[in-house]
Amino acid sequence: MKLFPENISTYGQEIDNLFWLVLVFVTIAFVISLFILIYPLVKNHYKKVKRAEYFTGENKKHFRWVTIALIFLALSDFVILFAEHHTWNKIEEKPIQTDVHLGITGRQWNWIFLYPGPDGKLYTGDDIKVDEQNSELHIPVNKNIVFDLRSTDVVHSFFVINTRLKQDVIPGRMNTRWFNITKEGRYDISCAEICGVLHSKMRNFLVVESEEKYKQFLSSLYEKNTVRP
Ligand SMILES: [Cu+2]
Structure with missing residues (x-):
């Protein structure tokens, strides 16, 4: 299956690779977010207690999960920044020889x-x-x-x-x-x-x-x- 239009440039493949890398992180974050959203809905649907609770995140136990999510997002950002650095520099700078x-x-x-x-x-x-x-x-x-x-x-x-x-x-x-x-x-x-x-x-x-x-x-x-x- 051909997902992308044909690549015809010398740096096109590097861009496609970066696309896949970003997609991996985004998919992981998407699946986890959906799980956190949907799982409690399904789990609590048949329970008698219907009142929702509001978490301010100050509680140590809650704060821990907020921090873990933050660290995961920050880390994936750094990995993407690190991976794209070389390609982006190449595209931003003029080649040594202009034909x-x-x-x-x-x-x-x-x-x-x-x-x-x-x-x-x-x-x-x-x-x-x-x-x-x-x-x-x-x-x-x-x-x-x-x-x-x-x-x-x-x-x-x-x-x-x-x-x-x-x-x-x-x-x-x-x-x-x-x-x-x-x-x-x-x-x-x-x-x-x-x-x-x-x-x-x-x-x-x-x-x-x-x-x-x-x-x-x-x-x-x-x-x-x-x-x-
Ligand atoms: Cu235009």
Whole structure:
């Protein structure tokens, strides 16, 4: 049985593992809480004494159980923090080598892609902007793709489920994130933050292709955007 959408990024598996770890703790806490809630209900249902008692937790015996529950929750939090530390650092920090640097901007209601122009550098005069609904973001496979995330209006969230990356984009702030995609194909880019009436239409696509095809795509993009006299 396939529970998750296909993972295509180098760090996706680590995120999935963390998901399972969190799920284990949450399930244990859920089952224990339900037991504490339901067991006395069933046990006392047929008893004559119906009055409920109120425990303030000051009694030593009661206080002990409150403390045990607290310690269990705190410990599981620490285990999760410890386990996620490495993965989160990796995703938050830029990779040592940037192969492709892009700009991605959220607006109501599509993602805007900024490619470096023929000089290969972003934020120079020849950058090319693609600002269309349902447009595709082309990137080469097996390369470190670093992108600056921004918003022009409200809070959006850049989400490519197959990469396991979800990042809020905040007006007035820039967040830099990266991924390295190991499988060619066409994937959904969505917005994971309700951002207005057409939020559900905020959909673009990630096209992962060979280096050759990516270069061809860039050349055709440059040709299209060249202003001829
Ligand atoms: Cu949005």
